Amino acid sequence: MQIVEATMAHLPVLDVLQQQAFADPHISGPAWTEAAIASMLGMPGVTTRLLHNHDQAMGMAMWRAVADEAELLTLGVLPAGRGQGLGRALMLDGVARLAPWGVETIFLEVAVNNLVAIQLYQGQGFAIVGRRRNYYGTAAASIDAHVMSLHISDRKRLSNEQNS
Numbered sequence: 001m002q003i004v005e006a007t008m009a010h011l012p013v014l015d016v017l018q019q020q021a022f023a024d025p026h027i028s029g030p031a032w033t034e035a036a037i038a039s040m041l042g043m044p045g046v047t048t049r050l051l052h053n054h055d056q057a058m059g060m061a062m063w064r065a066v067a068d069e070a071e072l073l074t075l076g077v078l079p080a081g082r083g084q085g086l087g088r089a090l091m092l093d094g095v096a097r098l099a100p101w102g103v104e105t106i107f108l109e110v111a112v113n114n115l116v117a118i119q120l121y122q123g124q125g126f127a128i129v130g131r132r133r134n135y136y137g138t139a140a141a142s143i144d145a146h147v148m149s150l151h152i153s154d155r156k157r158l159s160n161e162q163n164s
């Protein structure tokens with residue numbers, strides 16, 4: 001497995017990953033458009049991570065850091081690659097990449113019915129700290145989101161305790 005920084009050259013691959021990983025928008029939220037991905041790629045403070053497994057692009061994550069805070073903007077793994085630790089690998093990679101930038105706290109939003117993603121985030125030490133009403137903003141699917149956060153120093157303490 002390999003995780004690399006994505007550039008504009010990866011835009012078509014990122015677009016396919018988004019469309020296929022976010023095919024169930026009532027749970028995962030809608031896929032980003034290619035234009036939306038392109039507008040964020042290479043922006044200051046943004047890091048876009050592309051995961052290959054057995055030479056196949058299988059997942060991606062995009063993070064944005066501002067001062068000592070960062071946000072997980074999007075995370076997706078292709079259905080065929082799920083349940084093999086790839087989502088967890090992208091989370092670990094993101095935290096490891098953001099920490100040297102001085103990031104201390106990471107936030108994310110996740111639909112309250114996205115139980116797999118919530119499990120993944122809780123397993124990484126994220127805690128629910130708030131709720132955003134009507135996350136997707138459509139009358140057709142009025143789903144709230146949890147706001148979750150992770151203090152990177154707490155995570156380090158947790159993993160030290162688990163290893164001792």
Ligand SMILES: CC(C)(COP(=O)(O)OP(=O)(O)OC[C@H]1O[C@@H](n2cnc3c(N)ncnc32)[C@H](O)[C@@H]1OP(=O)(O)O)[C@@H](O)C(=O)NCCC(=O)NCCS
Binds near residue numbers: 029086115120123
């Ligand atoms: C959420 C997502 C990224 C998880 O990716 P994944 O590669 O399947 O996750 P992993 O295999 O690394 O599993 C990590 C943890 O997630 C949880 N998990 C994974 N599959 C699960 C399942 N079928 N049921 C319950 N929990 C599950 C577990 O807690 C697991 O940890 P464990 O293996 O220690 O038990 C993937 O399901 C996805 O792309 N979903 C669609 C897009 C999406 O919802 N993105 C998040 C938007 S906020």
